[in-house]
Amino acid sequence: MAVLAMALLGLTVTDMHAAEAAKDPSPQAAAKSKIYESATVPVREDLLAEHRAVWRRIGRAGTWWTAAERVAIAGETRRARDCELCRRRKGSDSPYAIPGEHLHAGKLSPIAVEAVHRITTDPARLTQTWVEGLMADGLSDAHYVELISVVVGVLAVDSLALGIGATLPPLPEPQSGAPTRQRPPQARLDGAWLPMVAAGEDTGLAAGIYGEAKRVPNVGRALSLVPDATRAWRRMMAVQYLPITDVLRAHKGNDLRALSRPQIELIAGRVSKYNECFY
Numbered sequence: 001m002a003v004l005a006m007a008l009l010g011l012t013v014t015d016m017h018a019a020e021a022a023k024d025p026s027p028q029a030a031a032k033s034k035i036y037e038s039a040t041v042p043v044r045e046d047l048l049a050e051h052r053a054v055w056r057r058i059g060r061a062g063t064w065w066t067a068a069e070r071v072a073i074a075g076e077t078r079r080a081r082d083c084e085l086c087r088r089r090k091g092s093d094s095p096y097a098i099p100g101e102h103l104h105a106g107k108l109s110p111i112a113v114e115a116v117h118r119i120t121t122d123p124a125r126l127t128q129t130w131v132e133g134l135m136a137d138g139l140s141d142a143h144y145v146e147l148i149s150v151v152v153g154v155l156a157v158d159s160l161a162l163g164i165g166a167t168l169p170p171l172p173e174p175q176s177g178a179p180t181r182q183r184p185p186q187a188r189l190d191g192a193w194l195p196m197v198a199a200g201e202d203t204g205l206a207a208g209i210y211g212e213a214k215r216v217p218n219v220g221r222a223l224s225l226v227p228d229a230t231r232a233w234r235r236m237m238a239v240q241y242l243p244i245t246d247v248l249r250a251h252k253g254n255d256l257r258a259l260s261r262p263q264i265e266l267i268a269g270r271v272s273k274y275n276e277c278f279y
């Protein structure tokens with residue numbers, strides 16, 4: 001998954017701000033550092049701030065899931081690593097031939113647990129038939145999209161924590177509030193497995209989700225059935241990798257990071273290969 005590549009890219013980059021923040025003994029700085037505080041290397045301040053924001057967002061009600069459900073999705077994302085069924089499926093030629101029950105906390109429906117665990121542990125072998133099966137069993141397409149956005153947020157934070165030897169941050173406390181349950185009416189099936197908002201149609205509920213971009217790669221539209229998920233993904237991507245408007249400009253990035261753009265792409269490509277990213 002590209003997000004893992006981006007998370008790992010974050011490991012390689014330091015800057016003066018992060019170094020100064022790591023040395024800052026003020027109580028204010030200490031109170032802010034609930035995440036990566038046991039890291040033995042400095043973490044860039046913008047990355048730290050965005051990952052704190054990821055955690056806050058997970059703890060709030062989303063568009064379709066409640067705050068408690070979103071935190072439960074985050075918990076299942078972590079639990080999937082220790083799931084015996086997922087381990088056996090991953091080692092099998094066909095994950096669909098292995099029966100059993102996931103290791104789960106009992107806070108989500110079995111179909112939501114299945115979605116979280118498969119996306120977390122075996123993303124390279126997801127199929128349209130599998131996704132359609134989730135829908136047939138009662139998981140809506142919009143719930144599925146928002147679920148993915150929570151999973152990738154947790155994977156980004158946890159991958160960085162594990163990579164730098166920090167303890168995993170405790171899951172956020174669910175906040176009060178209700179899901180808004182609003183779907184952009186212009187989202188439609190357009191060659192992908194799920195409805196998406198077309199470039200140039202980011203209006204209404206989806207206002208501004210593509211920013212100034214004239215062309216939006218499909219990966220940038222993938223979560224657009226839930227506009228807030230797209231907004232969150234773009235913010236995370238901008239600090240973990242590059243602003244999406246700069247991705248197709250080969251010269252961009254050299255001035256933003258300690259690594260050059262070719263170095264960034266070389267590492268990202270290698271990590272994508274390890275993760276069997278078919279995109």
Ligand SMILES: [Zn+2]
Nearest residue numbers: 083086102117
């Ligand atoms: Zn599992």
